[in-house]
Amino acid sequence: MVSVSADPVRDAAARFVARMDAEDWSAADEAALQSWLDEDPLRQGLLLQMQAQWLALTPAAAEVQPPVEAEEQVETAASSGWGRRGVLAGIAASAALAFVGVRWNRNASAYATRLGEIRRLPLSDGSVMTMNSGSELTVSMADQAREVELTQGEAWFEVAKDAKRPFVVAAGKVRVRAVGTAFSVRRRETGVEVLVTEGVVETWADGDAGLRMRLEAGDRAMLSAHAVIDYETGMSSSVDRALAWRGGMIDLNGRTLYDAADEFNRYNQRQIIIADPRIAREEFDGLFRVNDPEGFAEAVKTSLGVALDTSNPAIIRLH
């Protein structure tokens, strides 16, 4: 006999794994599992680990898929990676891409923010956009679409629900589409960063429907015209922190000093320079006002014991 010590949480997880292993998973089973999972976020991980351990080393079991919707079968039957989505996404994308291309820039209004300026703007459809420092964009409201072209910087959009008029943000070749959602889009040197604070958005690249992705609240993705560079999910708290600028704050949760300086330099004429590459990689925590690079530099000086030179009014030097 194998001795298995008692552990109620693990036993419950095992029971769900056995239940899922049978053929008749019902809505009631799903509801019971959800409410069990909701009690402790770590249970998601335990459940996955145990289900995978049960499935591991089972060539036969790994191939048998439970009956699923037609849509899902297409997905599993196709090849792996992004190509797999292409089949479905291509159809959906061609429709969306067509009108985005044609209607761009008709009746467009242009907006810009100066360095250090954060601006909250209501739009005619009831949506609200918040522009970050040094950003430029144009908004066009047509009968069938709401389109924003972000040419520089970052903005956060709280989109009013209107299923008939999709809300699409274009940043270079990257497209982000929402229907009643809040999300931000930021153009960076390395690509376009999308953070979702509410609901669901769809992203793709103009001319490359294979890059279509669906992001949910708490997801962050870094996209370029040709690739999904980085993707994180279930990060609600860090998404909120990354958008602290909406309240005029910078939240450095374990960001490197290099990133932090970059962040302050987005908002201020007086630029922070880190002269020593070794301290640039140090990580730093704290909540600061966007217009207080001096306060930040002082905090770094005290906590990391580095030298601070403020003799030049145009720069703050840490070394």
Add this chain to the structure above:
Amino acid sequence: MSHGQENGNSISAMEGVTPGEAGAGEASNQLARRRRIAVWVAREIVPHEARVRRWLARSRLSPEDIDEVMQEAYCRIAMLPSVDHIDRPLAYMFSTARNLLLRRLKRQQVVVLEAVSEIETWRDEDTPSPEDQTASRMSYERVLEIIGRLPERCRRVVELRKIEGWSQKEIAAHLGMTEKAVEKQVWTGVRAIREAWTQAEALSEHRMLGTERKEARSW
């Protein structure tokens, strides 16, 4: 999940998930998603879990903390809508675990600098060493051994399900049991197999760490 929030939007309509269908359809979608991810983890990560744990152990975290980091990392994966975009699963697991570990080290305020720099070196061991391969094989044998030692009825069920790939329904008909009874045996099997993996991992972790600890002490 957020399917409920997107009632009436055109994205969901396009994918055929209309609000009215939530229920059985939604449940089987969730089941299918969960299963696809679990199959992927079973194939790409579980056989190498000991490697990830061993590497985490270098940061001098306690085994309990390592358990938690691993579970948190699995949580991150469990919440992904899909794993199709991950090209190098093990590297993804390593980097997820590393981020969680760094966060934890920082919270504990015992940032052992050597530990952090060790953590950064995981790329170097991207290809499995002979020891890793031995460890994976040992895990496999250990699991088979555990199945072999299960009580007769449970062993039959687990073998038919896991090794022969029969469905629970087919097993029930074949062995003249109710489906509920088969499910119950599977439940016991799931727990036994988890135990087997845990022991196999602890064993290989211990073996490998034994050598590394000695080296560390000498310097």
